[in-house]
Amino acid sequence: MRKTNVVSEFAPLKSVVLAQSEFCFPNDTENSMDTSFLTKENEEFVKNSGGKDVAEADKQLQSDWEQEKIKMQSLLESYGVEVLRPRLLTRHEKEYGRSQGVGYSNFFSRDPFFTIGPFIIEGNLRFMHRRREILPIRPVLNEWAKNNEGYYFAAPQPDLSEGEKSEIGPFIEGGDVVVLGETIFVGHSGLASNLNGIRWLKQLMEQFDYKVVPVRLHPSILHLDCALSMLKEGLMIVCKEAFLDGIPEELNDWEKINVSLKEAANLITNGLPINDQVYVTDQAFTDLIAQIKAKGIKVETLDYRVSRMFGGSFRCTTQALIRE
Template sequence: MKKINVVSEFAPLRSVVLAQSQFCFPSEAGEAEFDDSFLTEENARLARDSAGMDLSEADSEKQEQWESEKEAMKALLESYGVEVLRPRLLTAYEKESGRASGAGYSNFFSRDPFFTIGNVLIEGNLKFMHRRHEILPLRPIITEWTSAVDCYYFAAPQPDISDGTASETGPFIEGGDVLVLGKTVFVGYSGLASNLQGIHWLQQIMGYFDFEVIPVRLHPHILHLDCALSLLRDGLMIVCEEAFLDGIPEQLQSWKKIYVSLKEASILMTNGLPINENVYITDCAFSELIAKIEAKGIEVRSIDYQISRIFGGSFRCTTQALVRE
């Protein structure tokens, strides 16, 4: 029987949504609503040079490699008995309308358009205009699961664009900013994604279910909280301390820490994925980090996720758990 239940970031992963690999760069490089400050200079340059193009047009080799990464990730997850679901592909109309608007289109990170806390599934709001419709390819999965299980299903209010599409009003709330630890939920905000209006809305909703939602102020070049923090197991985390402008949250200060720098965070070194408390997935490029994790008694499974990281996300960003218990 289907269920939705996520009790923590490291509880055994049972069912997960793994993203597709579709992206068309916004047609106007540097447009107000596309802040590329969270990308490395190399990746930001790719975005500027490929404005208005699908990655398959800009670099077909990278596109093939990107798709292969997802297949390798799917096989790895399934080898641990994890049920893997995939969003539908974009339609021709969705692609055409994205190009026509100049915003481009995306179907590449299933973490952000929706998220799960306990047995509550929430559709969020994405700040970047080229990602505003990213929830739609995920809807068939969401609809099927929420209609078949005992759960709650909410959607954040539409963002206010009365001052234009670049309005900061929101509310914005993105899954990459949301980390679950039992009845405690940490939500990051840096100015690039979730904002305080979105966090306040989430606090109102989750308060009815006895969850405590804690805002976490982040460095302005950190896209999401999961780009600065990874909870490996109870009492152990990977963290970029520089990214926390008000310090590491009190609830996590006593935890053992594997530190990464702000530069290392920018290449998604904290954005791995626990399968459970004993197994962690990260990029094979992070050899020093892998050794530190293994020294803590955790098995590390690594694959090449270089192309996914070009777009500012890695293993956690390309997955959204439906069941972790």
């Protein structure tokens, strides 16, 4: 049997869950989802697409989106990475999402669960259209847990006693969870994970000698991985403006490739290390690519424009099961 094991963000990637490309917008996007983390262009597309599946709103966009994943899978497999895919949503799931007016999503595997060392942990997503996003991923995780060593936990269900928009949570999302050995950084901006979620994770992980570090983020930043990307030990891409209390002291001495808040909104930090010698990013980020190459790291590029339109990029569409 293999072992679930994610030791850092840049340890060699060996097994990963790569997302599907399914999304139906909530009926009333202006009132049901916060779009402040999107670029203005993307925000307008979202607001004009209420109640529609992406394939209905723009068939060519849907096709391009699916092609992004096909090319990403091919790239990962060329480096010997095992790629697992969630199932597609059923007709019932789609009909239910439409009938409730919240839509449905099956598009970012990073957030519904996360992996720390030998622990697979199902989180809780704040946006209502994403609350069931773990379900198409769960068959992959059940099969993995049956055939591989490790732990499989789930966060408590979100408290709805004050209504669907209750802030109680606990909310904990994989995009906010960044692993560096036994130190775990968890972001919170008010858009995704909250302090109740971080508190729950801290109480769990401290039983296994992990240190959980809360990181307060700018309110326009969705997740920590939209402000920080670890390339290798001692080197990171970072948006300093996004850290309201400054960069965590554990990372103060790291060499930094700095980016602006505007660049962070375009997901410039949301690349994916295949290992500490190879980094995947969007072909649009030419200046960043040059800076990474100058550090002796090979850069693989793809066009991930559609994924970025919906608020996530290479890290968002993947969640590791083995990085060691």
